[in-house]
Amino acid sequence: MKTARIGERAAQLLSLEGKVAIVTGAGSGIGREVSIRLGEMGASVVILDTDAEAARETAGRIKPLGVGALAIACDVTSRSACERAIEQSVATYGRVDILCNNAGIVVRKDVLSLAESEWDSVLAVTLKSVYLLSHEVIPHMVRNGSGTIINTGSGWSLKGGRRAAAYCAAKGGVLNLTRAMAIDHGPQNIRVNCVCPGDIDTPMLTGECQQLGEDPNQFMAEASNRPLGRVGNTGDVADAVLFLASDMSKWVTGVALIVDGGGWHDLRNTILKVWENSDGTV
Numbered sequence: 207m208k209t210a211r212i213g214e215r216a217a218q219l220l221s222l223e224g225k226v227a228i229v230t231g232a233g234s235g236i237g238r239e240v241s242i243r244l245g246e247m248g249a250s251v252v253i254l255d256t257d258a259e260a261a262r263e264t265a266g267r268i269k270p271l272g273v274g275a276l277a278i279a280c281d282v283t284s285r286s287a288c289e290r291a292i293e294q295s296v297a298t299y300g301r302v303d304i305l306c307n308n309a310g311i312v313v314r315k316d317v318l319s320l321a322e323s324e325w326d327s328v329l330a331v332t333l334k335s336v337y338l339l340s341h342e343v344i345p346h347m348v349r350n351g352s353g354t355i356i357n358t359g360s361g362w363s364l365k366g367g368r369r370a371a372a373y374c375a376a377k378g379g380v381l382n383l384t385r386a387m388a389i390d391h392g393p394q395n396i397r398v399n400c401v402c403p404g405d406i407d408t409p410m411l412t413g414e415c416q417q418l419g420e421d422p423n424q425f426m427a428e429a430s431n432r433p434l435g436r437v438g439n440t441g442d443v444a445d446a447v448l449f450l451a452s453d454m455s456k457w458v459t460g461v462a463l464i465v466d467g468g469g470w471h472d473l474r475n476t477i478l479k480v481w482e483n484s485d486g487t488v
């Protein structure tokens with residue numbers, strides 16, 4: 207009986223019934239899974255991606271759940287495209303309760319090999335888009351009297367990584383922008399949090415292995431070398447985003463929720479990796 211009551215309360219807190227969520231980069235990987243999870247919990251979902259067909263495919267996975275799903279082709283680096291997308295979302299569903307700033311791209315290069323255009327595009331997709339969309343969405347949340355924004359950071363929001371200079375700069379920025387927005391918009395009852403995934407099995411991770419020219423088996427074995435012994439899956443991140451999107455986290459704002467199977471805390475591993483010689487000695 208007690209357990210049933212607790213279950214009922216948990217279900218109430220996690221329910222997104224009647225809410226409207228916007229998810230960027232939702233045509234693939236983490237963004238797609240987050241969109242589906244929010245739909246499963248009752249939210250209508252607006253799916254933004256440059257890849258219109260992929261966005262439509264995500265919408266097609268959500269519609270059978272009996273909630274709204276609207277796919278919009280949108281380049282999140284363009285102010286006018288973001289303005290149009292939010293206008294269309296509000297015209298369709300009347301409100302915005304949840305914004306997941308998830309789109310991001312990675313170029314695995316150090317500053318010496320990185321072209322200025324690569325720096326600009328990584329920063330634009332991964333960091334500037336958080337500003338552009340929040341700028342459009344927050345006035346609607348203020349009008350509703352509440353809202354929750356979840357930005358996708360990375361383990362590399364908290365520490366540096368090898369041959370990923372622009373990405374690390376952008377993801378560090380995403381986390382500190384999250385903290386700044388949490389301070390500014392808390393008084394308007396808008397919570398702003400950052401989910402920080404470790405290596406997650408998506409097309410981005412495969413692409414990184416290709417960019418680095420590494421053997422895929424060895425790359426995945428190294429990525430699995432963490433306390434929980436595997437790379438993450440998109441569902442691991444979607445569950446954490448659901449927590450931050452729902453009333454289950456109603457007094458949580460400005461945090462970095464690390465979802466990485468313990469990789470960040472495994473400092474010994476990190477330090478050894480940095481200092482290890484090619485023959486394996488330290």
Ligand code: NAD
Binds near residue numbers: 234237331358359
């Ligand atoms: P993914 O490559 O599978 O999906 C990214 C999606 O973003 C794609 O559908 C792509 O079309 C879209 N996109 C790219 N540029 C866009 C733009 N300008 N406007 C709109 N959409 C755009 O990647 P993923 O692994 O699902 O990554 C999602 C987020 O998670 C990113 O912010 C990424 O940095 C972060 N992340 C991923 C990992 C990982 O290991 N996969 C780890 C930590 C953080």
